Amino acid sequence: MKKFLLTLLLIGAFITNVDAQSKPSEDSFIKDKININIGGGYHHLMPFYNAHAISGEALYGLNNWLEVGAVTTLYTGDVPIICYPKHSGNRINIFNYGIKGKIHFLPIIVNPSFYRVDIYGNLEVGAHSFFYGKSLNIDNRTLFSFNAGGGIGFNFTKSFGLFFELNYSNLFSTTHKYGFMFRF
Numbered sequence: 001m002k003k004f005l006l007t008l009l010l011i012g013a014f015i016t017n018v019d020a021q022s023k024p025s026e027d028s029f030i031k032d033k034i035n036i037n038i039g040g041g042y043h044h045l046m047p048f049y050n051a052h053a054i055s056g057e058a059l060y061g062l063n064n065w066l067e068v069g070a071v072t073t074l075y076t077g078d079v080p081i082i083c084y085p086k087h088s089g090n091r092i093n094i095f096n097y098g099i100k101g102k103i104h105f106l107p108i109i110v111n112p113s114f115y116r117v118d119i120y121g122n123l124e125v126g127a128h129s130f131f132y133g134k135s136l137n138i139d140n141r142t143l144f145s146f147n148a149g150g151g152i153g154f155n156f157t158k159s160f161g162l163f164f165e166l167n168y169s170n171l172f173s174t175t176h177k178y179g180f181m182f183r184f
Contacts, residue, residue, distance in 0.1 A: 028112040029158045029183070030061035030104060037163060039179015041073070051075035051092070055177050057100055064104075064112040071100040071124055073177075090133025096145060098126015118153035118161070128171055146170045151177075159183050 041053035052075070059069035075094040104120045107113075124147040132138040149167030161181045169175055 028061070028064040028107065029115040029155075030067060030107060031064050031112070033061045033183050035059040035061065035067055035069075036182045036184075037179060038182075039163070039177050041075075041175060041177040051077045051094065053175075053177065055179065059100065059102060065108045067102045067104070069100060070098070071126070072097045090136050092133065092136075093131040095129045095131070096126060097129075098124055098145065100124045115155045115158050118155060118163075119150070120153070121148075121150045122165065122167070123148050124167070143171060147175065153181055155181070 035058070037055070037057045037059075039055050041055060053073050055071070055073040057069060057071040059067040061067050073096040075096070076091065078091055100122060102120045102122045104118060106117060106119055124145070126145055127142050128145045129140070129142040130138075131140050147167045147169045149165060151163055151165035153161050153163040155161030159182065161183075163177075163179060163181050165177045167175050167177075
């Protein structure tokens with residue numbers, strides 16, 4: 001159902017916004033700009049635990065279609081009492097940090113100034129540091145992480161928009177992020 005809704009959103013946004021710009025310009029909305037994404041997310045970490053996320057990233061546009069920068073995400077939640085009454089109330093925190101690259105497809109195909117709909121692929125490489133509640137008797141640890149996927153953004157202006165990402169992770173199956181984009 002989520003894939004179907006995302007596909008409909010993508011098709012509708014693309015069709016309604018292809019001709020949205022009255023004066024096409026060749027100035028890139030990505031090159032030499034700083035992109036700040038602030039958002040949230042949610043994903044299933046273990047058979048008994050679901051995590052909410054707060055994320056932030058700062059990316060710099062190297063050219064018309066490529067951005068690179070830093071990313072960080074904090075996943076947090078409680079162990080549910082229904083599944084594990086002995087450990088309920090314990091908090092699990094996961095801090096993700098690393099570098100990220102985004103390839104924007106429409107500025108390559110349509111023109112460098114097209115910004116209303118932003119379809120991109122992304123790659124994150126870094127680490128996940130796990131911090132467990134004391135009574136869980138699990139040692140804190142840090143693991144290498146690799147996330148790859150794609151996203152879609154809808155920009156109200158060249159400086160502000162919304163985004164949604166769906167990624168595959170080597171530590172967890174799928175994750176998603178959503179939030180606000182600021183570009184200056």
